Amino acid sequence: xxxxxxxxxxxxxxxxxxxxxxxxxxxxxxxxxxxxxxxxxxxxxxxxxxxxxxxxxxxxxxxxxxxxxxxxxxxxxxxxxxxxxxxxxxxxxxxxxxxxxxxxxxxxxxxxxxxxxxxxxxxxxxxxxxxxxxxxxxxxxxxxxxxxxxxxxxxxxxxxxxxxxxxxxxxxxxxxxxxxxxxxxxxxxxxxxxxxxxxxxxxxxxxxxxxxxxxxxxxxxxxxxxxxxxxxxxxxxxxxxxxxxxxxxxxxxxxxxxxxxxxxx
Amino acid sequence: xxxxxxxxxxxxxxxxxxxxxxxxxxxxxxxxxxxxxxxxxxxxxxxxxxxxxxxxxxxxxxxxxxxxxxxxxxxxxxxxxxxxxxxxxxxxxxxxxxxxxxxxxxxxxxxxxxxxxxxxxxxxxxxxxxxxxxxxxxxxxxxxxxxxxxxxxxxxxxxxxxxxxxxxxxxxxxxxxxxxxxxxxxxxxxxxxxxxxxxxxxxxxxxxxxxxxxxxxxxxxxxxxxxxxxxxxxxxxxxxxxxxxxxxxxxxxxxxxxxxxxxxxxxxx
Numbered sequence: 001x002x003x004x005x006x007x008x009x010x011x012x013x014x015x016x017x018x019x020x021x022x023x024x025x026x027x028x029x030x031x032x033x034x035x036x037x038x039x040x041x042x043x044x045x046x047x048x049x050x051x052x053x054x055x056x057x058x059x060x061x062x063x064x065x066x067x068x069x070x071x072x073x074x075x076x077x078x079x080x081x082x083x084x085x086x087x088x089x090x091x092x093x094x095x096x097x098x099x100x101x102x103x104x105x106x107x108x109x110x111x112x113x114x115x116x117x118x119x120x121x122x123x124x125x126x127x128x129x130x131x132x133x134x135x136x137x138x139x140x141x142x143x144x145x146x147x148x149x150x151x152x153x154x155x156x157x158x159x160x161x162x163x164x165x166x167x168x169x170x171x172x173x174x175x176x177x178x179x180x181x182x183x184x185x186x187x188x189x190x191x192x193x194x195x196x197x198x199x200x201x202x203x204x205x206x207x208x209x210x211x212x213x214x215x216x217x218x219x220x221x222x223x224x225x226x227x228x229x230x231x232x233x234x235x236x237x238x239x240x241x242x243x244x245x246x247x248x249x250x251x252x253x254x255x256x257x258x259x260x261x262x263x264x265x
Numbered sequence: 266x267x268x269x270x271x272x273x274x275x276x277x278x279x280x281x282x283x284x285x286x287x288x289x290x291x292x293x294x295x296x297x298x299x300x301x302x303x304x305x306x307x308x309x310x311x312x313x314x315x316x317x318x319x320x321x322x323x324x325x326x327x328x329x330x331x332x333x334x335x336x337x338x339x340x341x342x343x344x345x346x347x348x349x350x351x352x353x354x355x356x357x358x359x360x361x362x363x364x365x366x367x368x369x370x371x372x373x374x375x376x377x378x379x380x381x382x383x384x385x386x387x388x389x390x391x392x393x394x395x396x397x398x399x400x401x402x403x404x405x406x407x408x409x410x411x412x413x414x415x416x417x418x419x420x421x422x423x424x425x426x427x428x429x430x431x432x433x434x435x436x437x438x439x440x441x442x443x444x445x446x447x448x449x450x451x452x453x454x455x456x457x458x459x460x461x462x463x464x465x466x467x468x469x470x471x472x473x474x475x476x477x478x479x480x481x482x483x484x485x486x487x488x489x490x491x492x493x494x495x496x497x498x499x500x501x502x503x504x505x506x507x508x509x510x511x512x513x514x515x516x517x518x519x520x521x522x523x524x525x526x527x528x529x530x531x532x533x534x
Contacts, residue, residue, distance in 0.1 A: 022392045026382065034374055106369040107387055108346040108361065176288035259349040262342075263278060 003255075010255035017112025024113050028120025043128045051132045054080055057197050065199055070140045072199075074227055077136040079196045079219045081129040086162065086218065087187050089122045093166030094173040094180035101265040111254075111261060115166050123159060133226060145229030154221035154232075157239040161218065164243065164250040171254055174264045190215060214242050267359030267438035267469035269321040269344065275352030276314040276339055276494075313339040315494035316353065321470055321487075328481035329474035330504065331491030337474040338443060340491065341365060344472055345441050359438030359469065362388065364446060367428040377412030377419075377427055378403075384431040398434045405430045405460065407453075422449065429457060433464045440465060442473040445480055478504050 017024075036042040054077045062072035093115065097104065100114045137144065173179045193209065196219065200210035210216045217235035224232035284290045313336045321327055329337045342348045343355060345363040370387035371380050381402050385395035403412055406426045408419075416424055429448045448457045465471055475481050481488060481504065488499050 023386050026386055026392065030372070030375070030379070030383065034372065037374065102366075103369055103387065105342070105347060106366040107363050107389075109387070109389075172288075175286075176291070177286045179288055182288075262347050262349075264281075 006259065007251075007255045010251065010258050013110045013258060014112045014251075014254075017110035017114075017116055020110065020113055020116075023109075024116035024120050027117045028124065031117070031121045032124050043125065044131075046125055047128050047131050050081065050084070050129045051135075054132065054136070061197055065202055067199065074133070074136045074140045074142060075199065075223065076197055077132055078222045078226060081126065081133070082158065082219045082222055083191060083194070083196045083215070084129065085122055085126045085158065086215065087191065088125070089119060089162040089166055090169060090187060091180075091184055092118050092122070093169040094183055096166065096170040097174045097261055097265065098177075104262055104265055111170075111258060112167060115163065115170055119159060119162055119166060122162070123155075126155075137226065142227060143229075145225075147225035147229045147231050150225050150231050151222065153236065154225070157221060157236065157243060158218055160243045161214075161239060161246060164246040167254055168246070168250040171250075171257055171261065174261055175257070195219070214238065267323050268356070269319075269358070269439070269470065269472075270356045271320070271353070272318050272355075273353035274314055274317040274343065274350045274355050275312065276336075276343055276348050277310040277312050277351050280309040280311060313494055314343065314350070317494070317496045318353075319489065319496060319498070321472070323469040325487055326465075326471045326485045327473070328485035328488045328501070329472065329491060330476070330478075330481065330488060331474075335491040336494045337491055338365070339494075340496075341441050341443055341472065341474055344439075357439065360389075360436070361439045361441060362432075362435045362437030362464075362468070364432050364440065364442045366443070367425070367432050367446070371416060371424070371428055373417040374415050376415055377406075377408055380416050380427060381412075381431050384428060385434065388432060388435050390435060402430045402434050405456070425449075426453070430460075433460050435464075437464075437468050439470045439472070440468045442471070444475050445473060445477065445484070 032043055036045060039045055041048065054073070057080070058069060058073035058076045061076070062069045065072065096114050096118050097111065103109065104111070104114075169179075169183060173183075194213050194215040195210050196215075200207060200216065203209055217232075217238040220232050220235040221239060224230040224235065279285075284294075317336075317340065329340060331337050339348065341363075342365070343350060344357060345361055345365070346357065347363075349355075370384045372383055375383065378399065381399050382392065382395055385398070386392070390398075406412070406423075408423060408427065411419065411423065412427075416427065419427070425448045429446060433446070446457070446461060447454060471484070473481070473484070482501050485501055488501050488504055490497050490499050
């Protein structure tokens, strides 16, 4: 089998894995249902815990940074929700194929469908969490504007970026089992160096730390329309560029090793 | 048209120890020119299929025989598209239904109906197709209102009935099975057999691995004997008469079974 053949099969895999909405949509939703089957609030448990976290951090840290709660609370709320999506997706991505071993070895299914399922699950959680945003806006007295209409674009770009990164990590982590803990610590580091619970303005002349941080732009895609009624064109551009470059990288790795994945399990 | 052609198919399993599983160790290994981890650099691979060639045409009911570890399950998984051969070519044309392990995708905490959906999706059906068949599947299982309860509450026989009913609800050109599926008590078994036969009637090709000579003799028109990853075809009549193989391969008498390309002796160093 030559490289072109492998690429063709990998693209087939991706096409089927992405188009099989029936499959990953149901499975992703089923994961959520199973997780919260026995609880009263269902997935809104997550909304509640996120709300508590955001409330506590917003209340306390607004003092640290000398910000009013009204300005700081929605900022933290959106940043944290986006961050949870990124962090959980990438952490879970590491084990996507390893955990699906019993399926992968018994039934032929596109590998990418397992990634789509995991992302679908996290997107559902993201949307549940997003329910606190209107509440926070109300508290902060932010008036909704037309810019909110770009939020689906923001979500699509975020999901795309999570997808390629997840596909890449899932492939690498199936081969090298010591990578997941490395990723997990890296993500922790990224959380602290990204303006999730602190404002980029406080960096002063070190503002480049935020400007060159992709996570900042991913959050900005949601923050700008909600908080400032602004369409974040620069952040869209950055997210799109990263998505294109990352997809090329992920595809190269996936195409090279896809046929080995079942053997590595 | 359903069709399977295998030429010199080789499947090898790499055996990894913990060092091979570690990115850190691999990097150290690479940067030190192999001095630190020299021993672990010799990767061992087990050759499960060693240059296997055959052709399966529509109407063929192929029985796979062989001792444990001979490569039966590996061959089934290769046919199912799970293991891509590292050498040779394997062309499988047609929609494949893989019945290797009935409980894949079954979630014990979900209800019977949810599991019909789950298992059906894993079998490659769409949600509409499953909804269409759910009634028929439910009737076949005879589980009635139990289908609204979590599968965890079922007896193992009931669980098996459910998994069997969904797994056999597919339409496939090629059916791949590890051991003949039979479920239920004396009363249920003929019904299950009938359903299996109906599935096979809808499909063009069956490949089934089993140790049960009588069964394979009954169902199959072709028998492949696997031994240490090599394949030879024997006559269905022969396996019932003799208790132990190996038997004279069919291609000793040219033309029999239409398998002229079978058993090209492959000598590898």
